[in-house]
Amino acid sequence: MQGERPGDAAGDALARAEEAELAARRDSLVSPLADADESAIESALRPRRLTDFTGQARVREQLSLILTSALRRGRPPDHLLLAGPPGLGKTTIAMIVAAELGALLRVTSGPAIERSGDLAAVLSTLSEGEVLFIDEIHRLARPAEEMLYLAMEDFRVDVVVGKGPGATAIPLDIAPFTLVGATTRAGLLPAPLRDRFGFTAHLDFYAPGELEHIVRRSAGLLGVRLTDEAAAELAARSRGTPRVANRLLRRVRDYAEVRADGQVTLEIARAALELYEVDARGLDRLDRGVLDAVVRRFGGGPVGLSTLAVALGEEAETVEVVAEPFLVRCGLLARTPRGRVATAAGWAHLGLDPPASLAELPTLFD
Ligand SMILES: Nc1ncnc2c1ncn2[C@@H]1O[C@H](COP(=O)(O)OP(=O)(O)OP(=O)(O)O)[C@@H](O)[C@H]1O
Ligand SMILES: [Mg+2]
Secondary structure, X not given: OOOOXXXXXXXXXXXXXXXXXXXXXXXXXXXXXXXXXXHHHHHHHOOOOHHHOOOOHHHHHHHHHHHHHHHHHOOOOXXXXXXXXXXXXXXXXXXXHHHHHOOOEEEEEHHHOOXXXXXXXXXXXXXXOOEEEEEOHHHOOHHHHHHHHHHHHHOEEEEXXXXXXXXXXXXXXOXXXXXXXXXXXXXXXXXXXXXXXXXXXXXXXXXXXXXXXXXXXXXXXXXXXXXXXXXXXXXXXXXXXXXXXHHHHHHHHHHHHHHOXXXXXXXXXXXXXXXXXXXXXXXXXXHHHHHHHHHHHOOOOOEOHHHHHHHHOOOHHHHHHHHHHHHHHOOOEEEEOOEEEEOHHHHHHOOOOOOHHHHHHHHHHO
């Protein structure tokens, strides 16, 4: 039965949010989602081993323990769940897990598995110790999800043969394997699935110093000459996201090659990113438009979402789902019960003095 479940509505909302993101940031360099033609370059820049992987120190240490102990015991490790926003390294870590174990890696995704038969075909052909990576695991169809429960726990699948009253389930043993699931929304996973993972790694946005290191490493791989100041500048504008950092690097490289001698200096990086409309904190045109409207047109707020959206000529969803989260995360904008309010940092970011009354705001809305 294809029953409704609470996760479905939330899953649809997520898919819509990703579509909104893709549509609203089609020409933006700071979208956390991968472009269709970005996968080849991304795989060239992926760290292959845990020691090459920058940042996420806690996750790295946790994984290192799990993998080392599994190797010592000569048994596949527990199933692993990787949770976190797009572009932070989930796919990269899944590949590293297989490489560290010296295991084969099978890659699929929730949306690619339409029927439970598709999953049965994958599971029954796994070899012992293989790593099965299911990306976007929160989008797995329910019958497949139920098949996965049994496979994860007992290394068994029930293959249903025939239809109607004569249908029989034939149990089929499968080789012990390790499932690595990735999700941008751990909260959407049904509890029985979440509980079957032995370990969940929560990935967080990267610190500027970590992104600087990543940018310098990528520059080395791409053969781009990059000064330390330029690396720091790119890191500061990358919104805590390695995917964005690598993308900014490629665009400033283009600029340096065409307009200068190929070396990316601080001046070149700044000029290029001004041209591409990525500002000092990584805000793009849409983000700045939202902040600018709140401050300049509505005196800093509070202003309601729909009024703000109309003033910008954008969909309310675009403002709320695509632009606001980052503005809130950097402390430039606050969502309050009475509407959106620009913070003192928000005013300062636009080069304006905040009104004196704002000094009291944080206590009001904290
Ligand atoms: N810690 C890191 N060190 C170096 N590069 C990284 C790191 N994390 C991610 N990257 C780079 O960022 C890019 C995106 O990473 P990845 O594809 O693993 O993200 P993801 O979390 O799987 O994103 P999505 O949710 O969109 O699938 C890759 O090119 C990868 O090389
Ligand atoms: Mg991925």
